[in-house]
Amino acid sequence: MNSAPATVRGVQGDIDPGQLGIVDAHDHLFFRSPLLAGQELDDVDLARQELAAYAAVGGGTVVQWTPYGLGRRAAELPALAEATGVRIVAATGMHQSAHYAPQLLAARKTDLAEVFVRELTEGIAGSGVRAGLIKVAGGFHSLDAHARWTMRAAAEAHHATGAPIAVHHELGTGALDVLDLLCEELEVPAHRILLGHLNRSPDFVVQRDVARSGAYLAFDGPSRANHATDWRMPDAMAALAEAGFAHRLLLGGDTTTAGARSVSGGPGMPYLLRRVRPRLTEALGKDVVEQVLVANPAAAFAVEWR
Structure with a gap:
């Protein structure tokens, strides 16, 4: 029996990975957290303008890592993709506990994996949009009980659906602990794991160890913080590429506040292609940068969905 072809689960439906074009592999169109009060990404028109500005410099796809309960505005995403021509991938999952009210966390203690699976296979409530990845988060050099709970739920959802798991690392730390839990204990294949923010703890030894595991390293910038x-x-x-790990690298902008959008005076999504890409081309060469922006995310987000 032939397996289904691998596809990327976008907000308008499943996508042939060869059709993604240039991919911003980690960003946010909408994001709302009590930790960023007054800086919410929640304006639909500004999100449309930001996507249009990204498209104007050659952007093809944006992967939004905003998980459950943080103002994803999933129902708005298909229309934004249609209006701008930029493909969008949405996330399920759960961030660090500090981003949530205690009562919301308590309400999900027994069914978190079910929520993830439902959002991946049936759709995010009230939107009809199916998520294409699971976003979870570790702490600073540690995995607390909340992180272990959410990662166990993410692993269960991965095994049920095949979905990739994307991980926020606080200040870029804790990646090896995450791999120990997800890969060794919970048996998630390393190539289905995307480890974010690893540029924020520039330890080349750890980065090589992570790349050697088979996981993807998602570098994001610019970053004000x-x-x-x-x-x-x-x-x-460049060090990772020279060591033979160019195929494990991803690049994203991680726009998390309203002021960081290009249309609000910040660098935003277009900066990845206007300024970061030329700088990386000097260090890595044009072919490797093309691989990082096109081929690698096509492989990282493509799934034979179950």
């Missing part, structure tokens, strides 16, 4: 690591990113990525 972690600007000191932005200038190290080309060297880190």
Whole structure:
């Protein structure tokens, strides 16, 4: 019996991975958290303008890592994709506990994996949009009880659907602990794991160990909160490419506040292609940068869905 072809689950339906074009592999169109009060990404028209600006410099796809309960506005995403021509991939999952009211966490204690599976296979409530990845998060050099709970649920949902798991690493730390839990204990294949923010802890030894596992390393920038690591990113990525791990690299913008959008005066999504891409081309060469922006995300997000 032949298996189904691998596809990327977009907000308008499943996509042939060869049709993604240039991919911003980690970003946010909408995001709302009590930790970022007054800086919410919740304006639909500004989201449309940002996508249009990204498309104007050659962007083809955006993967939104905003998980359950943080203002994803999933119902708005298909119309935004239609209006701008930019493909969008939405996320299920759950962030660190500090982003949520205690009563919301308590309400999901017994059915978190079920929520993830339902959003991946049936759709996010009130939207008809199916998620294409699972987003979870670790802590600073640690995995607390909340992180272990959400990662266990993510692993269960992965085994039920095949969906990739994307991980927020606080200040870029804890990646090896995440791999120990997800791969060794919970038996998630490493190539189905995307480890975010690894440029924010520029430890080349850890980065090589992560790449050697088969997981993807998602570098994101520019980052106001972690600007000191932005200038190290080309060297880190070049070192990994020279070590034979160019096929494990992803790139994203991670726009998390309203002021960070390009249409609001920040760098935003277009900056990845206007400024970051030329800088990376100097360090890695044009062919490797093309691989990072096109071929790698096509492989990372494509799933033989179950």
